[in-house]
Amino acid sequence: MRLPLKYNLRHLQVRWRSTMATVVLTALVVAVFVMVLSMARGLRSTYLSSGDPRNLLVIRKGALAESSSQVTLDEVRKVRFLDGIARARGPGVGGTEPMISPELIVVITLQRPSGGIAHVQVRGLGPMGAELRPDLRLVAGRRFEPGHRECIVSRNVARRFPECGLGRVFRSGRHEWKVVGLFDARKTAYDSEIWIDADEAREAFNRTFYGSMVLRPSDPSEAIRIRARIEEDKSMRLRVLTEQDYFREQTKTAAPIQILGTALAVVMSVGAAFAAMNTLFASVGARGREIGTLRVLGFRRRAIYVSFLVESVAVALAGGFLGGMMALPMNGLLTGMFNWSTFSEVAFEFRVTAGLLGLGLLFALMMGVLGGLLPARWAARRDILDALRGG
Amino acid sequence: MTFAGYIARNALRNKRRFFFTFGSVGVSLFLLTMLQVVLRGLTDPATTEEAALRVVVRHKVSLANMLFAKYRAQLEKMQGVRAVTKLLWFGGIYRDEKNFFPQFACDAGSLFQVLVEARLDPRQRDQFIHQRNACVVGIKTMERFGWRPGDRITLLGAMWPCDVELEIAGAYAGGLDETPLYFHHEYFDELIGDPGITGLLWVRAENAGAAAELPGRIDAAFANSSAETFTETESAFQIGFVSMLGNVRALIAAISSVIVFTLLLVTSGTMSMAVRERAKEIAILKAVGFDGTRVFGLIMAESFALALAGGMAACALAWLVVRIVDIRRLSRGLFVNFEVTPTIAAVSIAVAGVAGVLSCLLPAWSSVRRSVVDGLRTVE
Numbered sequence: 014m015r016l017p018l019k020y021n022l023r024h025l026q027v028r029w030r031s032t033m034a035t036v037v038l039t040a041l042v043v044a045v046f047v048m049v050l051s052m053a054r055g056l057r058s059t060y061l062s063s064g065d066p067r068n069l070l071v072i073r074k075g076a077l078a079e080s081s082s083q084v085t086l087d088e089v090r091k092v093r094f095l096d097g098i099a100r101a102r103g104p105g106v107g108g109t110e111p112m113i114s115p116e117l118i119v120v121i122t123l124q125r126p127s128g129g130i131a132h133v134q135v136r137g138l139g140p141m142g143a144e145l146r147p148d149l150r151l152v153a154g155r156r157f158e159p160g161h162r163e164c165i166v167s168r169n170v171a172r173r174f175p176e177c178g179l180g181r182v183f184r185s186g187r188h189e190w191k192v193v194g195l196f197d198a199r200k201t202a203y204d205s206e207i208w209i210d211a212d213e214a215r216e217a218f219n220r221t222f223y224g225s226m227v228l229r230p231s232d233p234s235e236a237i238r239i240r241a242r243i244e245e246d247k248s249m250r251l252r253v254l255t256e257q258d259y260f261r262e263q264t265k266t267a268a269p270i271q272i273l274g275t276a277l278a279v280v281m282s283v284g285a286a287f288a289a290m291n292t293l294f295a296s297v298g299a300r301g302r303e304i305g306t307l308r309v310l311g312f313r314r315r316a317i318y319v320s321f322l323v324e325s326v327a328v329a330l331a332g333g334f335l336g337g338m339m340a341l342p343m344n345g346l347l348t349g350m351f352n353w354s355t356f357s358e359v360a361f362e363f364r365v366t367a368g369l370l371g372l373g374l375l376f377a378l379m380m381g382v383l384g385g386l387l388p389a390r391w392a393a394r395r396d397i398l399d400a401l402r403g404g
Numbered sequence: 405m406t407f408a409g410y411i412a413r414n415a416l417r418n419k420r421r422f423f424f425t426f427g428s429v430g431v432s433l434f435l436l437t438m439l440q441v442v443l444r445g446l447t448d449p450a451t452t453e454e455a456a457l458r459v460v461v462r463h464k465v466s467l468a469n470m471l472f473a474k475y476r477a478q479l480e481k482m483q484g485v486r487a488v489t490k491l492l493w494f495g496g497i498y499r500d501e502k503n504f505f506p507q508f509a510c511d512a513g514s515l516f517q518v519l520v521e522a523r524l525d526p527r528q529r530d531q532f533i534h535q536r537n538a539c540v541v542g543i544k545t546m547e548r549f550g551w552r553p554g555d556r557i558t559l560l561g562a563m564w565p566c567d568v569e570l571e572i573a574g575a576y577a578g579g580l581d582e583t584p585l586y587f588h589h590e591y592f593d594e595l596i597g598d599p600g601i602t603g604l605l606w607v608r609a610e611n612a613g614a615a616a617e618l619p620g621r622i623d624a625a626f627a628n629s630s631a632e633t634f635t636e637t638e639s640a641f642q643i644g645f646v647s648m649l650g651n652v653r654a655l656i657a658a659i660s661s662v663i664v665f666t667l668l669l670v671t672s673g674t675m676s677m678a679v680r681e682r683a684k685e686i687a688i689l690k691a692v693g694f695d696g697t698r699v700f701g702l703i704m705a706e707s708f709a710l711a712l713a714g715g716m717a718a719c720a721l722a723w724l725v726v727r728i729v730d731i732r733r734l735s736r737g738l739f740v741n742f743e744v745t746p747t748i749a750a751v752s753i754a755v756a757g758v759a760g761v762l763s764c765l766l767p768a769w770s771s772v773r774r775s776v777v778d779g780l781r782t783v784e
Binding site for chain 2: 031034037038041042044045073075076077080081083119120121122125127128129130132185218219250277280281283284285287288290291292294295348356357
């Protein structure tokens with residue numbers, strides 16, 4: 014089947030103004046779609062890249078997040094001396110210590126520069142805490158010293174909240190914390206946190222318990238054994254999961270944005286498809302003589318149908334491409350979003366991935382097909398004589 | 405034929421185009437209306453005369469920090485305070501995480517002196533007050549799960565190391581939110597070993613004057629204590645919740661401006677098509693003596709009417725959606741105040757009107773300027 018493709022594509026050039034209007038319309042819809050979904054992507058990938066596969070996290074049974082978990086001092090003592098926990102040189106002189114860090118998450122509020130308050134997660138770590146997260150780098154200053162009201166702050170947090178800059182002292186409750194260092198956690202969830210010493214945290218925030226424990230088994234088979242031993246101990250109501258599984262659970266925070274983005278795009282695309290149909294119907298109507306001529310030249314009805322559909326799809330794809338380009342500058346933009354289960358804000362970057370751009374194009378393609386079906390059918394069905402006689 | 409009739413006939417003469425333009429404009433404005441509704445729901449929480457008399461006391465550091473339960477007694481003695489209840493967000497799980505609804509531990513004896521709008525059967529209220537494991541549930545949550553008074557339910561502690569087993573004493577109706585469940589703080593204390601803490605203190609003031617000055621007095625009373633407080637009115641408290649969500653306002657503003665822009669594109673596209681088609685007619689109108697202004701007015705009126713019709717339909721649709729969809733539940737109780745107000749409808753319709761006028765300017769202007777001879781010569 015030969016298609017009068019050249020005719021249709023030439024037409025788009027000649028009527029460039031109405032073509033452009035449809036292209037821009039599609040582009041806007043695709044841009045909104047890609048931007049909102051790139052938020053969801055960024056949030057998900059922040060959580061998915063968090064956590065060391067070798068580490069286990071111990072939290073209270075039933076708790077949905079570290080921040081709402083409680084682990085008693087007794088439980089920490091019991092777990093700490095289990096066999097099978099890897100050992101490393103401790104901060105003390107000589108000897109090795111088990112790689113386990115009792116931790117406590119507290120949430121504090123900071124002033125947003127733009128007004129309003131944000132809830133930021135403060136993590137109190139045991140002496141082995143940093144050892145358990147080798148990915149994290151100190152980029153400025155030094156580590157906090159246990160026993161002092163000192164903290165290190167993610168570079169992202171420092172950027173978002175000026176009161177947490179290096180060397181600054183910020184107040185939370187009745188305590189002042191000195192920022193002695195900045196760290197970079199390679200875009201993981203830790204990049205939304207402020208780190209302090211766990212025992213300082215318990216004391217300053219009035220807690221008689223820790224929140225969770227992070228530990229490193231000496232090898233994977235030990236991991237299974239440690240897990241069984243902790244979970245089967247009826248005197249402790251604890252749950253053990255890998256750090257990665259824990260963060261994977263947090264990705265559900267992205268679900269509302271995902272839904273919002275998709276819903277918004279679908280509704281907008283209906284509006285845009287209507288407008289595209291409008292334009293295409295008018296152009297089919299005005300091109301009666303041309304369509305008639307094509308038919309006289311021997312192009313079949315089906316060829317006309319397909320060719321007009323291709324015209325619509327081509328315009329939509331151009332729009333999809335443009336929309337993707339419009340969304341691209343958002344890539345890497347730092348933003349924050351509230352996580353209900355940790356009750357604090359997680360910082361992340363917009364991620365405009367290739368997959369997402371592909372999805373945007375697919376979306377545009379769908380709009381093109383939907384917007385083109387009816388007008389193309391009409392074009393194909395027009396009676397030759399009528400078409401030739403009409404405009 | 406009247407002018408109005410002429411305009412209407414013109415707008416409707418290409419039925420298909422009318423339908424698509426109307427649909428497209430309608431969809432854009434529907435979104436715009438819904439976004440405004442969301443924004444209002446977030447930034448302008450509902451308030452009633454009763455709610456305006458209440459203040460919320462929380463820990464100064466953050467909502468996640470606990471207050472001392474003993475503060476309640478001190479607050480009760482303050483001048484201007486009528487009633488106080490402790491309030492603690494339990495955040496338990498009923499069967500599945502998806503079945504989210506608000507649950508609070510409270511002082512059963514004073515809850516209904518603070519939450520005065522809540523109406524329930526006096527016998528049910530007495531049962532609630534006197535039975536330690538009893539709870540009262542908002543009518544909406546009762547209906548959602550098909551609960552009846554006397555049912556027993558278990559909430560698994562996700563935030564607290566205890567599970568609560570409750571018997572439903574009754575359902576209440578009235579007030580801004582009819583979804584929360586309230587149970588005894590004492591029961592909670594018993595389960596977790598009486599740590600002497602609570603989340604919030606919910607205070608009802610004697611009168612509006614007291615409500616205005618209580619926050620300052622309360623915070624001063626607890627200044628320099630081991631749990632300093634932050635007190636604000638109930639509606640300020642809700643707005644605070646929203647500000648912690650992040651910059652929702654900017655996101656909504658950005659999306660809204662994109663929508664308005666698409667709206668302009670659609671209407672101006674339609675109008676230029678309409679005017680192009682009718683070049684000959686417009687020339688005839690001018691030939692028979694209509695002056696430029698009048699022709700201009702006719703085109704503008706058509707565009708304006710079309711956009712306005714779309715705007716009104718969009719508002720009606722949004723109104724319907726807001727009525728039917730239980731947005732409060734979808735948003736986990738965050739959007740309490742969800743409504744298409746006259747102001748929102750007016751803004752949407754005004755945007756439609758302005759878009760209608762703006763979009764016809766260019767096509768109308770060019771057709772007015774065109775000479776009659778030129779217009780008559782156009783081939784359709």
